[in-house]
Amino acid sequence: MTRLPPWQRFTSLRLWLAPGMGVKRHVAVAILGGVLLVIGAVLLMLWLLAGDRQLISDPIETVLVSSRWEQWGVWVAVAIVLIGTIITVTAVGRLNRSLLSHWLDRPSEAAELLFEELRLSRGPRIVALGGGTGLSMLLRGLRQHTANLTAVVSVADDGGSSGRLRAAFDMPAPGDLSDCLAALSDQDRELGKLLQYRFVRGQELKGHTFGNLLITTLTEVQGDFGGAIDTLNSLLDLKGRVYPAATRPVSLVARKADGTEVRGESALRKKAGALSSIGIEPADVDTLPRVTAAIAAADVVVLGPGSLFSSTLPPLLVPGIREALHAAEAKIVYICNIMTEAGETDGMSAFDHVRMLHTHLGLYPDVTLINSQQLDESRREAYEREQATAVSFDAGEFEQQQVRYVLLDLLASGEQAYHDSDVLADWLVHYARQQQTDGWARPRLN
Numbered sequence: 001m002t003r004l005p006p007w008q009r010f011t012s013l014r015l016w017l018a019p020g021m022g023v024k025r026h027v028a029v030a031i032l033g034g035v036l037l038v039i040g041a042v043l044l045m046l047w048l049l050a051g052d053r054q055l056i057s058d059p060i061e062t063v064l065v066s067s068r069w070e071q072w073g074v075w076v077a078v079a080i081v082l083i084g085t086i087i088t089v090t091a092v093g094r095l096n097r098s099l100l101s102h103w104l105d106r107p108s109e110a111a112e113l114l115f116e117e118l119r120l121s122r123g124p125r126i127v128a129l130g131g132g133t134g135l136s137m138l139l140r141g142l143r144q145h146t147a148n149l150t151a152v153v154s155v156a157d158d159g160g161s162s163g164r165l166r167a168a169f170d171m172p173a174p175g176d177l178s179d180c181l182a183a184l185s186d187q188d189r190e191l192g193k194l195l196q197y198r199f200v201r202g203q204e205l206k207g208h209t210f211g212n213l214l215i216t217t218l219t220e221v222q223g224d225f226g227g228a229i230d231t232l233n234s235l236l237d238l239k240g241r242v243y244p245a246a247t248r249p250v251s252l253v254a255r256k257a258d259g260t261e262v263r264g265e266s267a268l269r270k271k272a273g274a275l276s277s278i279g280i281e282p283a284d285v286d287t288l289p290r291v292t293a294a295i296a297a298a299d300v301v302v303l304g305p306g307s308l309f310s311s312t313l314p315p316l317l318v319p320g321i322r323e324a325l326h327a328a329e330a331k332i333v334y335i336c337n338i339m340t341e342a343g344e345t346d347g348m349s350a351f352d353h354v355r356m357l358h359t360h361l362g363l364y365p366d367v368t369l370i371n372s373q374q375l376d377e378s379r380r381e382a383y384e385r386e387q388a389t390a391v392s393f394d395a396g397e398f399e400q401q402q403v404r405y406v407l408l409d410l411l412a413s414g415e416q417a418y419h420d421s422d423v424l425a426d427w428l429v430h431y432a433r434q435q436q437t438d439g440w441a442r443p444r445l446n
Contacts, residue, residue, distance in 0.1 A: 326362065
């Protein structure tokens, strides 16, 4: 293990005395005990010497009245205080490192790890509902700010590995759950590679991801899908919790603008044209009590980002979640898509997205986050080939319905028009802290 320079070691050690670490009070008691010990020892010596106490007092008095003490006494006292502080901090750090060395691979970093855990544990309570890549990317940004995260994931996927396992084991689709589990882990890169590994050999395994098989295996062992996810939440030591929106398999039933009915998530985009509504079967499916409790305790509930009809809306159609959102004191923030999606939201504006939320949920979001950044030419042309365009925005539509919105530069770099998870996380955490301290703090209207 690389040894840190002395100044870095002391910087690490002084974190043990940082606010909130729960160490300073014990250090103060230890110092008080040491002072009492010294005083007691001096009094005992004076008692033992009886009439010869001057053997101790005379040398001390000689020093205190000397010219050198008058000149250097303050510096000696300051030096002793500094040395005592360094010794105390070092002793506390080494004591804790010694105690933690049997549980941590890097006990020298225990202070940093504990300080970070405490910081995140005091973060705002945020519940994010959705699915797909958008939700997992948002979680990666948010977990840098708070550990009080709850992801409620759509489980209506009926294609690919998830669809096969869902049909074979009569369980909710596990695919998006494994992505979100990886996103909330400190080891998200390594864990993500493991959970998202797709088998390319073996007649039965080919096409399945390890994450989907792991969730399926735990469901079989536990005998309960919710219990399996609880076990994974504990095993993976996540910065938050991940739960399915429904406890049973659900199927999407959508209607196109021309009245055509489409059944199943994998079929939504097979027929051209925008969707006008979506539902789930069975309609009376339950959610987990942990989901409704998290919504009730949240500072902010986030909808999206993600495909409007196949990721964002399905969790809102679960009766328990819908009722919890209507009863919640938390503010609801909707992250509008940057691009339209062929076969789902063709030609829909930002307010059309919000109107769909109101139609299916019965509520307008308290704030809608809308991208204000222009798409570069190469990405615009690539999306046009997929019959997708940038979601249009008209402030008048929002103002007419008195729906609040915030314009932000949300476009991340890369080949896809994804949201910048760091920008989203910064805004959401700041907004959530406003709710914690000021109650309803009106966001800036454009």
